[in-house]
Amino acid sequence: MSMMSYLEAGKLALAQEMRRDPLVWTLGEDLGRGGVFGQYKGLVEEFGPERVLDTPISEAAIVGTAVGAALVGTRPVVEMRFADFALCAIDELVNQAAKARYMFGGQARVPLVVRQPSGMWRSSAAQHSQSLEAWYAHIPGLVVVAPATPVDNFGLLKAAIRCGDPVIYMEHKDLWGLTGEVDERAEPLPLGVARRVREGGDVTIVTWSGMLRQVEAAVELLAGAPSVEVIDLRTLYPWDRDGVFASVRRTRRLLVVHEAVQTGGFGAEIAASVAEELFEVLRAPVRRLGAPRIPVPYAPPLEEVCKIGAAAIAEAVRAIVG
Amino acid sequence: MAEAPRANLDAERLLAHYRMMHRIRAFEEAAEAAQKAGEVRGAIHLSIGQEAIAAGVCANLRRSDLIASNHRGHGHTLAKGASPSAMMAELFGRATGTCHGKGGSMHIADFDIGMLGANGVVGAGILIAVGAAQGIKLRREDRIVACFFGDGAINRGPFLEGLNWAKIYELPVLFVCEDNGFAAMTRTAALSAGGGPDARAESLGIPATLVDGNDVAAVDEAARELVERVRRGGGPQFLLARTYRLKGHTATDAAGYRSAEEVAAKQRDEPIGRCGEALLVAGRSEAELAAAAAAARREIADAVVAARAAPWPDRAVAWTDVQDVGSPQEARR
Numbered sequence: 046m047s048m049m050s051y052l053e054a055g056k057l058a059l060a061q062e063m064r065r066d067p068l069v070w071t072l073g074e075d076l077g078r079g080g081v082f083g084q085y086k087g088l089v090e091e092f093g094p095e096r097v098l099d100t101p102i103s104e105a106a107i108v109g110t111a112v113g114a115a116l117v118g119t120r121p122v123v124e125m126r127f128a129d130f131a132l133c134a135i136d137e138l139v140n141q142a143a144k145a146r147y148m149f150g151g152q153a154r155v156p157l158v159v160r161q162p163s164g165m166w167r168s169s170a171a172q173h174s175q176s177l178e179a180w181y182a183h184i185p186g187l188v189v190v191a192p193a194t195p196v197d198n199f200g201l202l203k204a205a206i207r208c209g210d211p212v213i214y215m216e217h218k219d220l221w222g223l224t225g226e227v228d229e230r231a232e233p234l235p236l237g238v239a240r241r242v243r244e245g246g247d248v249t250i251v252t253w254s255g256m257l258r259q260v261e262a263a264v265e266l267l268a269g270a271p272s273v274e275v276i277d278l279r280t281l282y283p284w285d286r287d288g289v290f291a292s293v294r295r296t297r298r299l300l301v302v303h304e305a306v307q308t309g310g311f312g313a314e315i316a317a318s319v320a321e322e323l324f325e326v327l328r329a330p331v332r333r334l335g336a337p338r339i340p341v342p343y344a345p346p347l348e349e350v351c352k353i354g355a356a357a358i359a360e361a362v363r364a365i366v367g
Numbered sequence: 368m369a370e371a372p373r374a375n376l377d378a379e380r381l382l383a384h385y386r387m388m389h390r391i392r393a394f395e396e397a398a399e400a401a402q403k404a405g406e407v408r409g410a411i412h413l414s415i416g417q418e419a420i421a422a423g424v425c426a427n428l429r430r431s432d433l434i435a436s437n438h439r440g441h442g443h444t445l446a447k448g449a450s451p452s453a454m455m456a457e458l459f460g461r462a463t464g465t466c467h468g469k470g471g472s473m474h475i476a477d478f479d480i481g482m483l484g485a486n487g488v489v490g491a492g493i494l495i496a497v498g499a500a501q502g503i504k505l506r507r508e509d510r511i512v513a514c515f516f517g518d519g520a521i522n523r524g525p526f527l528e529g530l531n532w533a534k535i536y537e538l539p540v541l542f543v544c545e546d547n548g549f550a551a552m553t554r555t556a557a558l559s560a561g562g563g564p565d566a567r568a569e570s571l572g573i574p575a576t577l578v579d580g581n582d583v584a585a586v587d588e589a590a591r592e593l594v595e596r597v598r599r600g601g602g603p604q605f606l607l608a609r610t611y612r613l614k615g616h617t618a619t620d621a622a623g624y625r626s627a628e629e630v631a632a633k634q635r636d637e638p639i640g641r642c643g644e645a646l647l648v649a650g651r652s653e654a655e656l657a658a659a660a661a662a663a664r665r666e667i668a669d670a671v672v673a674a675r676a677a678p679w680p681d682r683a684v685a686w687t688d689v690q691d692v693g694s695p696q697e698a699r700r
Contacts, residue, residue, distance in 0.1 A: 070505060095505060101535070106494055106528035113498020116483055117433070119505055140488050141495065149476040149484055150466030151688035188692045210690040236692045283693025 046228050052084050052221040054195040055160075057229060058202035059085075059122060063092050066120065069206055072098040072107060073124025073160075081126050082162065082221055104133035108159065112141045115155045115211075122206060128161035128215060129172050142211040143186030157211040158202070163191070164255045164304055165341060166218035168348060174341035176254070176305035181213040182282040182314070188212040188236060189281040193257040195225040197279055200234030207233055217255035217304075239285035240277045241292070247271035247366050248298040251289055251315055253278040256302050256353060263358035271366040281311055286318060293319055297328040298365050302358055307335025329365045334358060369576050376584040378649040384426065384583040385646060385656065388418040388639045389663035391442040394451055397667045398441070398458055398472070399618045406675065407458045411472040412439040416581070416613035419638035420545050421446040423586025424513055424606070427594040433481040433503075433512045435496035438473050439545075440485035443515050448480040452670040461677035468680040469688075481510075490523035492516060493542070497529045500538035511539040511597045519550030521564045530571050530603070537602040541593050542568065544605070545580065547612035552624055568605035580608030581638040584645065613637060 049057065063069045070092075071085065077099040079086035089097040100107050104125065111121035125131040131138065142155050165174045181189045188210045192198040198216065205212040242257065243264065250273055252260045257277050264273050274292050278284055293299050299319050301312035312333040319331055336351045376384075395415050401407040414421070421442035428434070428447065436443040445451060449465065457464030458472050465477050476484035483499055486492040496514030503510055520526055521544070533540045544564045548555060561567065565575035578589040586608060593604040611633040615622035622630075643656050 068506070101528070101531060103528040103532065105524055106497070106532045109491065109494025109525060109529070110498030110501055110532060113435070113483070113495035113500075114502035114505070115498075116478075116495065117499045117502035117506070119502040136488055136491060137494065141486075141491055145484065146690075147688050148466060148470040148474040149478070150464070150469045152466070152476055152478040153483075185689050188690065208692055210692055 046226045048224055049195055049227050050221060051195045051198050051216070051223045052082060054199040054227050055202050055216060056084050056086065056088070057227070058199045059206070060088060060091065062203055062206040063088070063096065068118065069120045069122065070096040070098065071122040071124065072100050072111060074100055074102055074126055076124060080124060082218070084221070085124070104130050105137055108134035108137035109141065111157050112137060112145065112155055115157045116145065116153050120156045120206060122158045123160065125159060125161045127173050128163040128177055129175050131159065131161050138211070138213070139184050143184050147186060154209050155211045156209050158205045158214050159212065160214045160216060162218045163215040164217040164219055165348060165352065168343055168345060170343040171340035176303070178213070178215055178281050179305060179309060179311040182311055186211065187282065189215070190236065190279065191215040191217070191254040191281060192279060193217070193220065193254055193277050195223060196227050197234065197240070199227050200231055201236070201279065204233035204236050208236060215254065219255050237280045237283040237285060239279055239288040241288070242275040242277050243273070245272040245274035245296065247273065247296055248300060248362055249274045249276060249289070249292040249296045250300045250302055250358070250362070251276045251278055252302040253281065254304065256304050259353060259355050260302055260358055262355035263362065266355055266359045267362060271362060273362060284315070289315065289319070290322060293323055294326055297326050299327070299331045300334065300361055300365055301331070302334045302353060304353065305335055306338050307333055308338045310335045329367065332361055332365055334361055369574070376587060378646060378651060380426070380587070381584060381642060381646055381649065382651065382659065384419070384422045384587065385639070385642045386659050386663060387422040387446055388583065388642060389660045390451065390666065391418040391421060391445050392639060393663045393667040394445060394455070394670070395441055397455070397671050401458065401671060402618050407472070408460065409471050409473070410617045411458065412616065413614040413618055414439045414442040414612070416633070416637050417545055417547060417610045418442050419583035419586050419642070420543065420580045420608045420610060421515070423583045424541070424543055424590040426587055427590045428513060429510065430480060431510045433483055433496070433499050433510065435483045435492040435499065435512065435514045436485045437489065437492050437516050437520070438485060438487055439517065440475060440515070441472070444475050444477060444482050444485070447482050449475070449477040449482060451667055452673050453477070455667070455670040456674040456677050459674040459677065460679070461674055462680040462684070463677040467684055469684070490516060490520035490525040493520065493525045493529035496540055497533045497538060500533065500540045501536060504536070504538060511541065511594065513541045513543055515543045515545060518544060518546040518548065518555045518564055521567060522550070522559060526567070530568060530573055533603040534571050534573050537600070539597050539600070540603045541590070541597050542573070542603060542605045544607045546607055546609050549612055549616065551616045552620060552622070565605065565607045573603050573605045575605040575607055577607050577609070580610035581636050581641060583638055583642050611636065
């Protein structure tokens with residue numbers, strides 16, 4: 046076990062998988078310089094410039110060529126620099142990567158990981174702050190992962206690299222420096238299995254990615270009354286329906302908290318599924334907390350309008366429990 | 368830009384091209400008829416008039432080489448070696464099709480013969496071809512990729528991004544631009560600034576060769592030279608093959624945006640007739656040519672009969688090959 050940051054945990058996972066499998070390689074802008082956040086630092090020295098490929102600023106080509114390279118049996122790990130820039134490669138992600146296996150009748154697979162640094166971080170404004178996980182969860186063929194802790198970034202990135210499907214891998218930029226204990230010899234974590242962060246009896250909060258820290262702060266504020274169960278979803282597609290349903294059967298109340306815009310956010314899918322399956326056990330209407338439907342503004346007091354804080358979460362919990 | 372050298376093929380090789388072009392022509396005419404009869408659904412894009420490019424280029428590829436194609440891909444796929452009956456079954460949406468009925472005309476793929484897929488999105492195959500070449504290079508494999516696209520694709524971003532990428536990493540790709548003069552239903556020249564596809568390739572340092580795309584011998588010879596260069600590690604090469612699309616954009620497009628006189632004039636220049644004339648000059652008999660054409664038509668007629676008789680895919684197949692992780696059946700409950 047070692048203490049390491051979320052960023053270092055991701056880097057270690059990639060390095061281990063590149064040592065394990067010579068067909069794993071990584072490509073993106075400025076990777077030879079360590080990547081824009083330093084999450085690739087030292088990799089080119091170990092693996093060489095062919096397996097840690099510095100690419101032009103050509104997002105469509107970064108993803109499109111990775112699809113072609115995956116179709117011939119390599120396992121590319123793509124860096125998008127910012128999740129927002131992946132929008133330049135939507136055809137390659139949605140029409141090509143997600144569909145090749147299916148429309149070719151299973152003749153080929155696209156084992157591809159697309160790392161998309163997401164979320165609000167250091168006043169990055171409207172084009173460098175988005176959380177677009179719900180878009181990808183909507184697309185058949187894609188797996189969507191959003192780790193919230195160093196240990197999960199280690200175990201889930203390893204799992205994503207070994208996965209035979211194209212995986213959208215969303216690391217939250219505000220978590221890069223978050224530290225925690227990581228077992229460097231741990232096996233990959235299963236995709237599609239949520240983590241129960243804490244047990245509680247009165248209400249279930251389902252969250253993921255950067256919002257987990259705010260939820261944990263809200264639980265501190267509540268100091269045990271009411272008693273909150275916290276579930277970190279970790280994988281958005283497939284999402285852990287069984288885990289969430291089991292928790293809601295016990296607590297009989299649900300709050301979903303995410304950083305993304307609430308309208309059409311993934312919280313809507315969870316809320317609707319719980320309403321469809323567990324309506325009779327619910328003691329209160331399901332609630333969602335997400336961002337207002339405005340672009341993320343620059344100035345800190347404006348950006349605050351988009352953020353869900355611990356106080357708002359605590360208030361929502363009290364309102365649900367009544 | 369270099370002009371392709373004058374072709375001087377032996378008659379046997381030319382006859383093989385003649386057979387392949389007839390096979391492609393017969394396949395597409397049968398597909399068109401089957402669509403009119405309601406047996407082939409969706410959009411099909413015919414390459415009638417453009418067969419010489421597929422035949423001439425693919426004749427220089429090995430089975431282990433790869434191709435990526437576009438929406439007008441029947442000819443490329445047949446010329447690379449796919450089974451016409453599996454392809455026809457795919458157009459009919461049957462279980463015996465290349466993609467078990469999940470793809471149709473625009474998504475025909477046959478990985479066993481190195482065909483990485485047609486594509487429903489103009490220009491998208493360029494990046495897949497370039498990426499496959501990068502994968503080949505990483506794996507130190509001795510094979511190359513040929514990438515077919517039309518002149519309409521040169522205005523899409525992946526054309527610039529893919530050509531630049533192939534050149535900076537010196538990847539083993541032969542780009543084949545089939546310039547049929549039309550971007551869907553509009554003349555490409557009216558929509559494209561600058562000196563054309565070859566000028567754009569050369570601006571990125573990729574040598575371009577211009578060839579008469581309706582002269583199968585010329586395409587064959589030009590492709591042989593370029594394939595050799597790519598295979599020797601000479602980096603990406605670009606073949607611009609001028610041709611003419613005798614049918615509309617899709618099989619149901621009457622192409623009213625051009626005159627009957629224009630099409631009639633181009634009909635006299637179509638590649639199968641020209642190849643036949645060259646074969647007669649080379650001493651082959653009319654009877655031999657007629658027999659080749661009849662054999663192709665028979666083979667395709669058999670493929671149609673087999674496709675019509677083949678079973679539909681089982682409904683359960685709709686749920687397979689979506690992804691490994693996660694059940695696709697959630698919304699079904």
